[in-house]
Amino acid sequence: xxxxxxxxxxxxxxxxxxxxxxxxxxxxxxxxxxxxxxxxxxxxxxxxxxxxxxxxxxxxxxxxxxxxxxxxxxxxxxxxxxxxxxxxxxxxxxxxxxxxxxxxxxxxxxxxxxxxxxxxxxxxxxxxxxxxxxxxxxxxxxxxxxxxxxxxxxxxxxxxxxxxxxxxxxxxxxxxxxxxxxxxxxxxxxxxxxxxxxxxxxxxxxxxxxxxxxxxxxxxxxxxxxxxxxxxxxxxxxxxxxxxxxxxxxxxxxxxxxxxxxxxxxxxxxxxxxxxxxxxxxxxxxxxxxxxxxxxxxxxxxxxxxxxxxxxxxxxxxxxxxxxxxxxxxxxxxxxxxxxxxxxxxxxxxxxxxxxxxxxxxxxxxxxxxxxxxxxxxxxxxxxxxxxxxxxxxxxxxxxxxxxxxxxxxxxxxxxxxxxxxxxxxxxxxxxxxxxxxxxxxxxxxxxxxxxxxxxxxxxxxxxxxxxxxxxxxxxxxxxxxxxxxxxxxxxxxxxxxxxxxxxxxxxxxxxxxxx
Numbered sequence: 001x002x003x004x005x006x007x008x009x010x011x012x013x014x015x016x017x018x019x020x021x022x023x024x025x026x027x028x029x030x031x032x033x034x035x036x037x038x039x040x041x042x043x044x045x046x047x048x049x050x051x052x053x054x055x056x057x058x059x060x061x062x063x064x065x066x067x068x069x070x071x072x073x074x075x076x077x078x079x080x081x082x083x084x085x086x087x088x089x090x091x092x093x094x095x096x097x098x099x100x101x102x103x104x105x106x107x108x109x110x111x112x113x114x115x116x117x118x119x120x121x122x123x124x125x126x127x128x129x130x131x132x133x134x135x136x137x138x139x140x141x142x143x144x145x146x147x148x149x150x151x152x153x154x155x156x157x158x159x160x161x162x163x164x165x166x167x168x169x170x171x172x173x174x175x176x177x178x179x180x181x182x183x184x185x186x187x188x189x190x191x192x193x194x195x196x197x198x199x200x201x202x203x204x205x206x207x208x209x210x211x212x213x214x215x216x217x218x219x220x221x222x223x224x225x226x227x228x229x230x231x232x233x234x235x236x237x238x239x240x241x242x243x244x245x246x247x248x249x250x251x252x253x254x255x256x257x258x259x260x261x262x263x264x265x266x267x268x269x270x271x272x273x274x275x276x277x278x279x280x281x282x283x284x285x286x287x288x289x290x291x292x293x294x295x296x297x298x299x300x301x302x303x304x305x306x307x308x309x310x311x312x313x314x315x316x317x318x319x320x321x322x323x324x325x326x327x328x329x330x331x332x333x334x335x336x337x338x339x340x341x342x343x344x345x346x347x348x349x350x351x352x353x354x355x356x357x358x359x360x361x362x363x364x365x366x367x368x369x370x371x372x373x374x375x376x377x378x379x380x381x382x383x384x385x386x387x388x389x390x391x392x393x394x395x396x397x398x399x400x401x402x403x404x405x406x407x408x409x410x411x412x413x414x415x416x417x418x419x420x421x422x423x424x425x426x427x428x429x430x431x432x433x434x435x436x437x438x439x440x441x442x443x444x445x446x447x448x449x450x451x452x453x454x455x456x457x458x459x460x461x462x463x464x465x466x467x468x469x470x471x472x473x474x475x476x477x478x479x480x481x482x483x484x485x486x487x488x489x490x491x492x493x494x495x496x497x498x499x500x501x502x503x504x505x506x507x508x509x510x511x512x513x514x515x516x
Contacts, residue, residue, distance in 0.1 A: 014070070021066040028373070029062055031364035036337060038360075043353055044344050048337055057333020060325050065370060068322025072199045072374055075315015079294060079306065080203025085211045086302045093154065096208075097147045099297050103200065104146030104228060106289035109139040114191045117460065117483075121184050124464075124476045128243060129184070134236070141235035142192050145227035146201060152223070153208050156215060159223040159441050160432045166230040167425045173237045174418045180476050181240025183417050186484030188232040190448070191456055198371040198449050200290065201225055202378050217382045218438045225375070226444030229487060276328065283324040291316065326370065345462075346469040351412055355405045358462060362404035362486060366397035371449040379442055387442070395497040396446045399490030404459060407485035411466045414473060417481045424488045431495040439498030446494045447487040459483055 040046055048054055087096040108114060118131040118138075152162060174182055201224045209221035298306055306312055345354050366372060376389035410420055432440055459482045467479035 017073075018066055018070055021069050022062065025062040025065040025069075028065070028368040029058060031367055032361070033058060035357075035360045035364045036341070039341060039345075039353075039357060040337075043348075043357075044341065046344070048340075050336075054333040054337055057329045057331070060329030061333065061368075062329075064322045064325030064327075064329055065368070065373075066322070067318050068326055068370055069373065069377075071315045071318025071320075071322055073315070075312050075317075075319055076199045077203045077378070078308070078315075079298075079312050080200045081207035081210075082307060083294065083298065083302070084204050084207025086298075086304065087208070089211065090302065092301075095297070095301050096154075097150060099293070099301075100146040100150040100204070101143040102293045102297075103143075103204065103290065105139045105143035106293045107200065108142040108192050108228075109135060109289065114138055114188075117184075117187060117191050117456070117480075120460065120464070121476075121480070124479070125180065128180075129240075130243075134188075134239065137235050137239045138188050138192060138232045141231040142228045144235075145231040146204075146224055148231075149205065149224040149227040150208065152227075153205060153215065153220050154212070156220065159226070159444065163223075163226055163230060163444055164429050164432065166234065167429065170230070170233045170237070171418070171422050171425060173234065174422070177237045177240050178244040179416075180474075181237060181244065183477065183480030183484070185233050185236035185240060186417065186421060187460075187480045187482075188236040189229040190450070190483035190487040192228050192232050192448070198225060199374040199378075201228065202375055202445075206378060206382055216438075218379075219441060221382065222379070222441035222445050224445075225448040226441070229448035279328060279331075280324050283320055283327065287316070287320055287323075323370075343465050343469070346465050354408050354412070354466070358408040358482075359401045359405040361462075362459070363397045363401035366400040366450050366486075367393060369450060372396055372446075375445060375449045383438070387439075391497070392442070392446070392494065395493045396450055396490040399446070399493035400450045400486045402493070403485035403487075403489035404462070404482055406489075407482040408462065408466060410481070410485075411463060411473060411478050412470060414478065417478075417484070421484060421488065424485075424492070428488070428491050428495070431492060431499070435495040435498045436502045439495060443491045443494035443498065446490040450486050450490050456483060459486055 040048060083099070087099065114135055115131075118129075118134040121129045121134060122131040148162070152159060177185070202222070205224040206217050206221035209215040209217045209219075212220075215221075295306070298304065341357070345357055348354070372393055373389075376392045379387050379392055380389040406420065410417060435443065460480075463482035464475050464479040467473040467475045467477075473479075
């Protein structure tokens with residue numbers, strides 16, 4: 001009887017938690033709805049064709065987001081932290097680094113945002129860039145990045161030494177790689193951190209830093225996502241140098257034609273119900289490599305049962321179902337209207353509306369980004385409330401908004417992307433030396449969690465739409481790069497937030513002492 005009552009109380013608590021998360025999801029999606037409604041009614045003066053479908057899509061997105069977050073709380077976060085603790089207790093550096101590499105590779109190779117960008121790059125480059133090779137290059141770079149980030153936590157090295165060295169390397173390579181690869185390489189760093197990757201990697205870093213004596217979870221635990229955003233830029237630039245020197249365009253182009261033909265046949269044979277089923281299989285496929293790596297290391301290397309396995313399994317199911325509902329809702333509601341608006345805005349005579357749309361959609365989509373929400377929750381928990389999740393999310397969203405607006409301006413003007421990015425990196429490096437130590441790793445991570453499930457498709461559509469419709473612009477050279485802007489500027493705004501907070505706190509303390 002006692003067991004039944006306890007389970008009933010737990011079920012009621014979970015239901016209350018879900019309803020609270022559902023309310024928060026609707027609150028997070030409201031800015032996107034307001035932005036789209038404002039532009040449709042007052043700027044474009046058009047009513048969307050399928051308004052009912054769009055409304056249902058937004059509702060499904062909100063429900064999916066709530067389920068997804070609840071799954072993170074009871075499934076992904078606990079298993080990630082448990083693995084980190086076990087590896088730290090076991091003291092095996094080799095297996096820990098191998099686990100880090102495998103997690104990085106497995107979570108990236110099936111990343112939907114990366115697949116979309118890789119396929120788009122293959123088509124636009126007329127087969128010179130191979131989609132599969134690009135995905136393998138990025139996945140290997142992320143595996144290397146997570147391994148390097150774990151090594152940094154183990155050694156206790158300051159993160160900015162690694163990151164600044166990486167930025168310098170990226171900038172130097174930029175002057176030697178073909179112009180066709182620069183924007184794509186910069187964007188590759190922003191599409192590697194998905195809604196599943198971010199929580200697991202964050203849990204691994206925080207759990208590891210919490211388990212090692214002398215490490216601070218806030219200062220040392222964060223930063224793995226920053227590594228995962230940096231190294232793809234280096235690897236893809238090196239891949240681009242090779243491809244444009246030795247690549248066989250005709251062979252790859254024929255392979256792409258075969259894939260496109262098979263895709264058209266598949267689409268012609270499926271109706272909506274079957275398409276939804278394949279969407280669910282796609283989500284399971286995205287999550288499956290991560291689960292294989294986790295359970296292999298848990299049972300084959302650590303050789304221990306997963307604590308609270310039924311609860312963890314339920315959490316994983318919630319993550320899959322939540323992410324599935326989230327993606328279906330986006331495809332029904334957000335993506336169609338977002339792509340249509342991008343095309344309509346590029347045909348407008350007033351360029352200001354393009355920049356305004358970029359700013360507002362950047363802010364609103366970032367506020368609803370599941371990966372950012374997950375990392376913000378973890379930051380508030382680890383910092384014991386010193387860094388509020390809402391303040392962090394607003395700071396990041398402002399950075400994305402400014403970045404996308406400036407990136408859109410760069411495409412319109414036709415300026416080379418690397419001048420903007422280099423100046424941005426210089427500002428990041430300068431701010432690094434003035435920002436409080438606790439905010440630096442979080443700021444670096446913020447650049448990687450802004451470009452995921454919600455943001456990437458809309459931003460990519462806007463960039464490629466601008467480059468396609470503006471005379472004298474190349475979709476391959478100019479169309480890519482907006483994601484890089486959306487990843488860079490949040491680092492600036494979050495460090496600026498840390499500097500302002502520290503300065504304000506010191507002034508308050510000084511005033512208090514003087515009054516005494």
